[in-house]
Structures are given as structure tokens and as C-alpha cells.
Amino acid sequence: MGVAFSSLWSSLFGSKELKICILGLDNAGKTTLMYKMTLGSVVSTAPTVGSNTEQFEYKNLKFMLWDVGGQTSLRTSWTSYLASTDAVIFVLDSNDRERVNLARDELHRIGQDEQVLKAPILVWANKQDIKGAMTPAEISESLALTAFRERTWQIFGCSALTGKGLTEGLDWLAHTLGAKARKGWAVGKGSERGGERRLHSSKKNPSQGLPKKPCSRTNTSDTTGALGSMSEPVDAAPHESRPEQPEVEATISTLLAQNRRTATAFTVTKHSNDAAKNWDKFYKNHADKFFKDRHWTSREFGSAVASTSNKPEDDRGEETELVSADVAGQGSAVLLEVGCGVGNMLYPLLEANEALRVHCCDFSQRAVDMVRSHPRYDAARVNAFVFDLTSSQPSLASFLRTEPYNAWPAPTTVSLIFVLSAIPPHLHLEVLKSLADLLAANPGGGHILFRDYAYGDLSQVRYHTKKDAAWAEPSLLSDEPGQNWYRRGDNTFNYFFQPHELDALAGKLGLQGEAHLLRRTAVNRKSEVNMQRRFVQAKWFVPPRT
Ligand SMILES: Nc1nc2c(ncn2[C@@H]2O[C@H](COP(=O)(O)OP(=O)(O)OP(=O)(O)O)[C@@H](O)[C@H]2O)c(=O)[nH]1
Ligand SMILES: [Mg+2]
Numbered sequence: 001m002g003v004a005f006s007s008l009w010s011s012l013f014g015s016k017e018l019k020i021c022i023l024g025l026d027n028a029g030k031t032t033l034m035y036k037m038t039l040g041s042v043v044s045t046a047p048t049v050g051s052n053t054e055q056f057e058y059k060n061l062k063f064m065l066w067d068v069g070g071q072t073s074l075r076t077s078w079t080s081y082l083a084s085t086d087a088v089i090f091v092l093d094s095n096d097r098e099r100v101n102l103a104r105d106e107l108h109r110i111g112q113d114e115q116v117l118k119a120p121i122l123v124w125a126n127k128q129d130i131k132g133a134m135t136p137a138e139i140s141e142s143l144a145l146t147a148f149r150e151r152t153w154q155i156f157g158c159s160a161l162t163g164k165g166l167t168e169g170l171d172w173l174a175h176t177l178g179a180k181a182r183k184g185w186a187v188g189k190g191s192e193r194g195g196e197r198r199l200h201s202s203k204k205n206p207s208q209g210l211p212k213k214p215c216s217r218t219n220t221s222d223t224t225g226a227l228g229s230m231s232e233p234v235d236a237a238p239h240e241s242r243p244e245q246p247e248v249e250a251t252i253s254t255l256l257a258q259n260r261r262t263a264t265a266f267t268v269t270k271h272s273n274d275a276a277k278n279w280d281k282f283y284k285n286h287a288d289k290f291f292k293d294r295h296w297t298s299r300e301f302g303s304a305v306a307s308t309s310n311k312p313e314d315d316r317g318e319e320t321e322l323v324s325a326d327v328a329g330q331g332s333a334v335l336l337e338v339g340c341g342v343g344n345m346l347y348p349l350l351e352a353n354e355a356l357r358v359h360c361c362d363f364s365q366r367a368v369d370m371v372r373s374h375p376r377y378d379a380a381r382v383n384a385f386v387f388d389l390t391s392s393q394p395s396l397a398s399f400l401r402t403e404p405y406n407a408w409p410a411p412t413t414v415s416l417i418f419v420l421s422a423i424p425p426h427l428h429l430e431v432l433k434s435l436a437d438l439l440a441a442n443p444g445g446g447h448i449l450f451r452d453y454a455y456g457d458l459s460q461v462r463y464h465t466k467k468d469a470a471w472a473e474p475s476l477l478s479d480e481p482g483q484n485w486y487r488r489g490d491n492t493f494n495y496f497f498q499p500h501e502l503d504a505l506a507g508k509l510g511l512q513g514e515a516h517l518l519r520r521t522a523v524n525r526k527s528e529v530n531m532q533r534r535f536v537q538a539k540w541f542v543p544p545r546t
Contacts (some may be wrong), residue, residue: 017055017064018177021081023110024091025103026070029126032160033091034067037170042161046462047071049251049532051081059174073250075106082115087122087173092143094125094133094157100142107143111151120152120176122169129159152176242519248532252456256484259464261474263487268477271491272424276388278491279364279422283342285490316345316417323415323449324352326539331355336400336411338389338435339363339419342370350381357408359400361387383408389431390423396434412446414439421452421495425478425485428495429505436509439542446542454517454534455484455498461532497536511540 022030031045031052038054048069056063068074068081082088090107092100111121123145125136134142136157145153154172158165271278323345327333332355340346340360350356362368363386371377371384383405387396400411414435420428432448439446453459463475463486477493478485484496502515520533 017062018086019064019084020066020087020089020173021078021085021116022065022067022089022091023078023106024070025093025096025099025106026072027096028070028091028093028103029160030067030070030091033089033124033126033158033166034065036160036163037166038065040163046458046532047251047255047465049074049248049255049461050245058170061174061177069251071251071254073247073254077247078106078110079113079115082110082113085116085119087120087177088116089122089124089169089173091124091126092139094127094135094139095130097134100134100139104143108147111148117151118180120154120173120180121148122173123153123155124165124169125155125157126160128157128165129162133157152180241517244519249456252461252532255461255464256456257464260476260479262476262479263474267473267487268424271477271487271493274491275422275493276363276365279362280366282490282492283364283366283370316348319415319417319451320345320348320352322451322537323349323413323417326413326447326449327353327356330412332357332409333413334359334408334411336360336414336435336438338414338416339422340367340371340384342367343374345415345417346371346382347374347376350376350378357381357383359383359385359405359408359411361385361396361399363388389419389434390427392434397438400438410438410442412439412442412444413449414446415449417449417451418453420450421497422493423495424493425483425495429508432505432511433509436511436540436542440545443544445544448511448538448540448542450502450515450536450538450540452536453494453496454536455496456532457496457534458532459494460484460486460496496534499536502536502538506538506540511542513538513540 022034024030026047031048032042034052034054035041035043035045037058038056048067049071050069052067054065054067056065066081068078088110090103090110092103096103107121107123110116123139123143125134125139127133136155140146140155143155145155154169154176156165156169156172158169160166323335323337327335327349333353335349335356335358337346337349337358337360340362341364343360346358346360350358358381360371360382361384362371365386368384368386371382377384383400383402385399385402387399389396400406400408416432416435420431423431435448439448466472475486475488477487482498482501484498486494486496488494497515499515499517506513506515515536515538518533518535518537520535
């Protein structure tokens, strides 16, 4: 297509964004396709819970792409995305022979929706790179595409992995929408949306080709509201916790119900015994990176993933603020930071609170060594020691009484941030009790500040949807109902809490305060596009022992 032709598109559409809904069964490759189009690369995906949106320019046309999750429980919400849709892209896994009839039913259901009766349908028979894939002709027949007599539709084979077939499909879409616009508006009939489109010419940047950089992106679990209005794309508002949505909850439960083989008792015992060793290895592997550029971990800590900016992965800004807010009012406060790792929260805290002194511990010797060898380490303000929270001898209190730190006032705040999830669940009560006992000895008691992974977090969903989840050594460590306990690839533990579990633990220990669930959506451009994050947070008051 030449420059003159591109200008024609511009003159037809001006700067109007065309809304395209990308639909299809789960696992069809919709998200992979969308990011291949917009970023030009293959990203690692997890099932979409809700939708992703991307602005995209192709041959001088501006598209707003809506990639909507295809899990069973989400399909009923598809129609709520269809308002003012200019075209539908329906994506199919060409190897999913078993579900081709289901795909046909879903496509026809959507095709008959009056909101899209005039919208052209592009069917992408995806995953053609896999040997034995059904051909577009076979799929066309199975989908009964010829039944769409009055409709404009076309099917193309493609592969989101290689990018083959994408240009052909997009060219067809651009032509079709262009022809529609000429027919509808150039002859003065007005558009099907009451003439809201204006004809104006723009000769700027007659650029062509695939891919173009996206102008913006959002990822949201918002499956209702604002969905039809393209002038107001949903804002991810990453730091806001989102309200509960039944479709999203149902989808998460469905995903977590699959691939539920559990590890053997032997494996669980082995990893429990090796816990300190495994964490030591973790810090060994990430040590260099930490000191070079602070991108020391690929772990998904709360603040890093909740941010759309390019913050370093280890930035614990939000957690640091949480703790700062508690200790700030205490004058020369003393904090006990349990599970300090290599000091990612410690050093920003010390900087922000000049009078603060911190006892901090981790059960990885290597992590503690790194805290001590940090350029800003100051022994007058930091007592860093190795401690295993799950063993009672020697006691935690004895480390706080070592010289010269026995001269400090007793800590009145304990932070326990992304720590309990690394400990086997049968020990959670005991660990929390030992911390509560410490604070209860103070005349005014104290606070435990808690944050950790919550049930339904993206990282939990991934354990059940990874390609190899069905045959690899299971990550799931417990089949007890309500126990969401896993092992990561490096054999460290990962537990996902429900607020009521924590409330029950706190209740047993007489702690005051409730656990809250934080539902977040965010985009991490580097690693994942599909971030449904869930954290649980509590500020417990430990009353003094009477
Ligand atoms: N071989 C091959 N695999 C693909 C292709 N496109 C996607 N995949 C893989 O298919 C799986 C599912 O892809 P997604 O893009 O997450 O599927 P989806 O349609 O968005 O799924 P939901 O979000 O659950 O609706 C991923 O493992 C992709 O890597 C392709 O063209 N070829
Ligand atoms: Mg998806």
C-alpha cells in the first residue's frame, strides 16, 4: 500500500480510534497475538483475567485493541465489551480440534449480538506453526463461517509466535474498514454511530508496517463499566485496590482447580530441611546483580509489580512507607525487621527516619553478610543477625540483648513482610506467637506490620497454568483444602494467604486488627503483560501482657 493510499485512510478516519475486540476461547493465543502486533515480540502470558487494552497504529489507522479473557466464566461478559466495536477479531487455536464446535458456538453467539451486526469479523486460525494444525479452510467449515451471509468476514491462518499471517489479516481489516468508511460516510450517509466520525485529512506521518510502538496500555480486571467508551480507556490505577468481581473470582477458582497434583511428603520434608540452604543459594545467584544495579531479583514484590513506571524490581517503596508511617511517630524508635533479605527495605527506612535503629534478621547467612557489607551499613544503627524463625533456640530475644544493642530500648514495631509465605504453614502460628510474645513484654505492647502474597495472586495462578504443570514435579505442596502452599523453581516456599486465615491466627494470639486483601492490576513491560496481583496486609496491635 503506497503513501497516497495511506493518506486516503487518514482522510477517511482522521484521528479516530477504531475499537477492535479480540475474542476467542482461552488459550487461543489472543494476548500473544495482541502483543506480537503492538510490541513486535512474543511475551510470556498467563490466562487473561479481565482484559488488556493497547493502542496501536497500522497504516495510519489508529486502533484501540481490547484483548478479552476467554476462560469459560469470562465469556458471558464478552457482550459488555462490544459497545461501539468497529471490528471483531476472533482467534482460534488451530490445534484445538476438541473445542472447535465450542468456538463455533461462541463465535455465532457474539456474531449475532446487535452491537456488532455491522462490524467485520476477522478470524485468525492461530498456531499454524504447530505440525498437524487444521487449515484455515477446515476451520472455516467447522466454524460455519458461510452462515454469516450478510456479514463481512475473512479467515487467515497465522502464528502469533512467528508473526506469519498477521500483516495479511491486518491489511484485510484496514481495507475493509476503509471501504466501509467510504461507503458509509464519503457519500454523505453518516456513520452507523450517528455521524460521530468526522472527515478530515491528515497528511502527517504516512508511516506503514508492523509493528508500531503502542501509545498506551492498560491491563484491568474491570469487566464492567466504561467498557464501551473508547474516549475513556480504563485506567489501571495500579495502587488502587479493586473491588471484588464475581467473574474474576470465578475465573481464578477455575484456574486454581486445574493441575492439582501435589508433591510427595518426601519432597516437602526435603525442601523444608533445606530451606536455609535454598535461600542462601537464592542470594548467591542474585548477589552480583543486586550490587550492580539493584535488579537483584525477579521475585514479584508488591510495590514493583504494582507500578507501571520502570522502578527497579526490588524497590519496596510501598512497604517502606507502611513501616515508616508506623515508626515515624515514635521518636527514636527501634524496629525489628524480620526477613530483611539483603536490606532492600532497611536502607531506605534508615534514610527516611534519621533516629531509627533496626534489629534485622534473615535466615540466610549470605543475605545478612550482604546487609553488613553494604556501603551504608552503620553498626551503631543496625543489628543484623542470622536467625531461623522456625527454631526457638537460641531465642529471638537473646539476639536483641547482645552488646551493645542491649542498651537500645525494646522494639515496639515488628515488620513481617513477604516472610511468612516462605515458611511451612503448620509453623505460621508458632512464628507469629514468638513475635507477639516479644512485643507483649513491652509496657505499651506494639505493632506487627504484615504484608504477603494472597490467594489468587498471578504467581499462584501460574503454578496451575504453566505449560509443563501437568507433568513436571508438582509445585503444589499440599492438597489440604484452603492450604495454598507451593514451591518455586528454586525450591523456596511460596504460601498464599486468605484474609480469614490470618484473622484466625491473630484471633488465637489475641492480636487486634484485621487482614485486608489488596487486589491490584499492573503491567510489567519487561517480564509479564498480564498482572493480576493480590496481596494481604495487616497491622496488628499486640496488647501488653498484664
Ligand atoms: N505454538 C504456538 N503457541 C502459541 C501461539 N500463540 C500463542 N501460543 C501459546 O498459547 C498459550 C496461550 O496464549 P495466550 O495468548 O495467553 O492465550 P489467550 O487466548 O490470551 O488465553 P486467555 O487469556 O486465557 O483467554 C501460550 O502458551 C502461548 O505461548 C502460536 O502462534 N503458536
Ligand atoms: Mg489472554
